[in-house]
Amino acid sequence: MLNRFQGWRERGWQAVDADTYAHAWQRFGGSVATHPQVIERLAHLAGIPVRYLAWEQGADLKAAIATWGRDLALSKDVLKRHGKKGLFDLGNAELILPAADDAAAPLRHRGRYLSQLNEGRFSTLVAQTEQLAMARTPEELSKKFRYNQRRELRLLEEAGGVIRPVSEFSSVELSAIYCDLFLRRWGFVATGAERMAEVIELLREFLIGSVIFLNDAPIAIQLVYRVESPQWISVEYVNGGVDPQTRAFSPGSVLSFINTQSAWEQARSVNKPLRFSFGRADREYKERWCNPVPVFKV
Known part of the structure; x- marks a missing residue:
């Protein structure tokens, strides 16, 4: 059952390595909580492996994400589920995911405080009640x-x-x-x-x-x-x-x-x-x- 859900979430995405994700971030940009080194180091501290995924059109890399299961990496909910609540603090960090302006990639992994810069880059965003300052x-x-x-x-x-x-x-x-x-x-x-x-x-x-x-x-x-x-x-x-x-x-x-x-x-x-x-x-x-x-x- 879990594999079927994973297949649905990752439909159209390809599993890639950390270097490919880092390349996408350096090319398209991101934020503190999506920076390759921030993710790699804090995930290692937490002992939770990261699965990197890429969205391609033709042979062109258009977007990349770092994930923890069904959530985006560094999720507070995942830390909590692993008995590591409050292991580190990034606040309610703005999430800017690395993607081309016109990627329109279908994001199916859970995340909150996704920046308005992600609009057009991802096609599945839902407006959140809270705002960032x-x-x-x-x-x-x-x-x-x-x-x-x-x-x-x-x-x-x-x-x-x-x-x-x-x-x-x-x-x-x-x-x-x-x-x-x-x-x-x-x-x-x-x-x-x-x-x-x-x-x-x-x-x-x-x-x-x-x-x-x-x-x-x-x-x-x-x-x-x-x-x-x-x-x-x-x-x-x-x-x-x-x-x-x-x-x-x-x-x-x-x-x-x-x-x-x-x-x-x-x-x-x-x-x-x-x-x-x-x-x-x-x-x-x-x-x-x-x-x-x-x-x-x-």
């Missing part, structure tokens, strides 16, 4: 808003605040800072805390952003991953932590300003659009930074 361009933020962010940054620095890039810290240090500040901010343990240092090390080359210190103690950090496609840059802001006792300095807001502005500057320096996702559009603070964008599911 995508960072506005600097010009879309009001002058007053930008002035206030710069003012908060200045006040923090005048009080002795120091901004340090994540590259200055080891994965173990970043994990400890993140898990501590997350717990202080939210009152519960961060998803994936147990293996956080290992996950950060695996994805180290994609990690961007800064850590804010005050009086030699970390007070704000965000877990932000970035990958570059041929036509755009994808950034995933997974989650963050702040020291609530420093709320007067708005360190979380200051860090959002620093991290987003830095990402925009970098993207514009290589003349590529930036897709900086704050995850699901479900909190008021995201409305200040982001535009809600539609997403799809299968």
Whole structure:
């Protein structure tokens, strides 16, 4: 029975190797959660093998997907079914699957938060109720808003605040800072805390952003991953932590300003659009930074 369902899901698709998938991603683009190395490393950590499939027209590769059974790879549901719930955290990541603009490939594997960039590339997408929060361009933020962010940054620095890039810290240090500040901010343990240092090390080359210190103690950090496609840059802001006792300095807001502005500057320096996702559009603070964008599911 399972084989019959698999045959239906994969009808028209061909099983391929990881290199073919990577080639499709480098050619057509994707996002953090569909990047070949992100999938390969996290799937290996989970001990769940990946099945790669390609959609071809004639001899031309038009689309490729990485799968875990009947779901797209790295699915939270699959982790849960394997008794590995919360092994790693990519938030509600935007899924951009590698495909040609006109592929119209029939996607029959389950997935959520599929980007609107997949429209036309896949023919079976269904609009999802939730939306994703995508960072506005600097010009879309009001002058007053930008002035206030710069003012908060200045006040923090005048009080002795120091901004340090994540590259200055080891994965173990970043994990400890993140898990501590997350717990202080939210009152519960961060998803994936147990293996956080290992996950950060695996994805180290994609990690961007800064850590804010005050009086030699970390007070704000965000877990932000970035990958570059041929036509755009994808950034995933997974989650963050702040020291609530420093709320007067708005360190979380200051860090959002620093991290987003830095990402925009970098993207514009290589003349590529930036897709900086704050995850699901479900909190008021995201409305200040982001535009809600539609997403799809299968």
